[in-house]
Amino acid sequence: MANQGLEEVACCLCESGRSQVLCHRPGAPSALSDGKAFNATTDRFQDYGRIVRCLDCGHVYTNPRPTRRHLAQEYATCVDEEYLTESSSRSINAHLSLNTIKRFVRSGRMVEVGASVGYFLNAARVDFEVTGLEPSQWACRIARERFQLNMLEAPVDGLARFAADSLDVVVMVDTIEHLADPPQAIALAARTLKPGGLLYLVTPDIASLSARLLGRYWWGLRPAHIHYFSRDSLRRMLCAESLDMVCETSFGRIFSYGYWVSRLRHYPAPLYRGLISCIRIFGVEDKFLYLNTRDSLEVCARKRQGA
Numbered sequence: 001m002a003n004q005g006l007e008e009v010a011c012c013l014c015e016s017g018r019s020q021v022l023c024h025r026p027g028a029p030s031a032l033s034d035g036k037a038f039n040a041t042t043d044r045f046q047d048y049g050r051i052v053r054c055l056d057c058g059h060v061y062t063n064p065r066p067t068r069r070h071l072a073q074e075y076a077t078c079v080d081e082e083y084l085t086e087s088s089s090r091s092i093n094a095h096l097s098l099n100t101i102k103r104f105v106r107s108g109r110m111v112e113v114g115a116s117v118g119y120f121l122n123a124a125r126v127d128f129e130v131t132g133l134e135p136s137q138w139a140c141r142i143a144r145e146r147f148q149l150n151m152l153e154a155p156v157d158g159l160a161r162f163a164a165d166s167l168d169v170v171v172m173v174d175t176i177e178h179l180a181d182p183p184q185a186i187a188l189a190a191r192t193l194k195p196g197g198l199l200y201l202v203t204p205d206i207a208s209l210s211a212r213l214l215g216r217y218w219w220g221l222r223p224a225h226i227h228y229f230s231r232d233s234l235r236r237m238l239c240a241e242s243l244d245m246v247c248e249t250s251f252g253r254i255f256s257y258g259y260w261v262s263r264l265r266h267y268p269a270p271l272y273r274g275l276i277s278c279i280r281i282f283g284v285e286d287k288f289l290y291l292n293t294r295d296s297l298e299v300c301a302r303k304r305q306g307a
Contacts, residue, residue, distance in 0.1 A: 005070070006065060007067045009065060011056070012061065012183055013054070016056035019053060019054050019055055020055060025048050026047075039080040043262060045219050048221045049064070058230075062227075072135070076136065085259075091119050092254045094120040094122070094123035095123055098123055100300065112171040113170065115132030115139070117139045117143050122147040132152065133158040133159065134151055137153060156184075163192070170192065171200045173201065174202055174203065177225045178224055178226065179226075182229075183241075186238060190243055196303060198300055199303075201298075203234075206228035210293055219263065231248055248297065249297075249298050251292070253290070256286050261276055
């Protein structure tokens with residue numbers, strides 16, 4: 001797809017136009033032109049453009065960023081066959097999230113925003129009545145064919161189709177950092193949740209030790225990520241919509257050794273080749289490894305009673 005260009009934006013949290021550059025890796029337009037940067041399995045952690053910090057509220061975001069039209073087109077046409085190769089580990093990771101959710105809500109109506117091919121919803125359907133929102137035509141087709149899931153081919157705006165105070169849980173796993181307007185997405189989620197309902201989200205943590213140590217080489221900085229949250233900025237955004245954080249912790253995942261190492265393809269070649277050789281020597285390429293690098297946030301927030 002041809003490059004649709006970039007646009008200058010203000011901070012989405014406070015609308016300030018004052019910012020300072022944190023890091024800059026030129027080349028974002030070309031990196032965004034082939035669509036691969038928008039795949040969940042992308043290993044492209046460079047060419048992310050200019051990352052800035054708001055001088056008034058501290059929120060970190062990409063500026064300039066892809067236009068809303070470009071984002072909508074890329075996610076609608078996204079095809080990520082590699083995503084399917086880790087089906088077992090993705091299903092296990094779904095249960096890790098469900099274990100947290102069920103500490104607060106055991107059953108009811110659940111909507112996942114950015115449901116992809118449906119691994120999470122397939123796990124959740126045992127206890128919940130589930131619906132997925134997913135802009136990718138390809139992912140919706142896979143979710144319907146493999147799992148017979150109820151999928152709405154729509155971005156986060158699809159939450160507007162649900163009645164106010166009608167949902168028990170809204171889920172956003174690795175989603176909010178991709179959205180053009182996160183506060184609007186949170187407002188939509190809050191509107192649909194019942195009083196006492198739960199918003200569950202996972203997102204990279206820009207304030208983590210890993211992010212600070214790795215700087216412009218941190219894995220979380222990538223072309224498709226246009227917002228970078230910390231615990232503080234998430235809490236402010238959630239509280240503004242009458243959502244109170246009841247759980248905040250780091251989030252780890254399970255993947256095969258081979259998949260973990262494949263994420264390092266664009267890091268220094270000796271490191272990548274050395275690790276590939278090691279896992280092949282020990283024959284663990286397809287074995288599972290749980291890693292918590294403590295730079296992803298897992299957050300649960302309840303809608304206030306009477307809100």
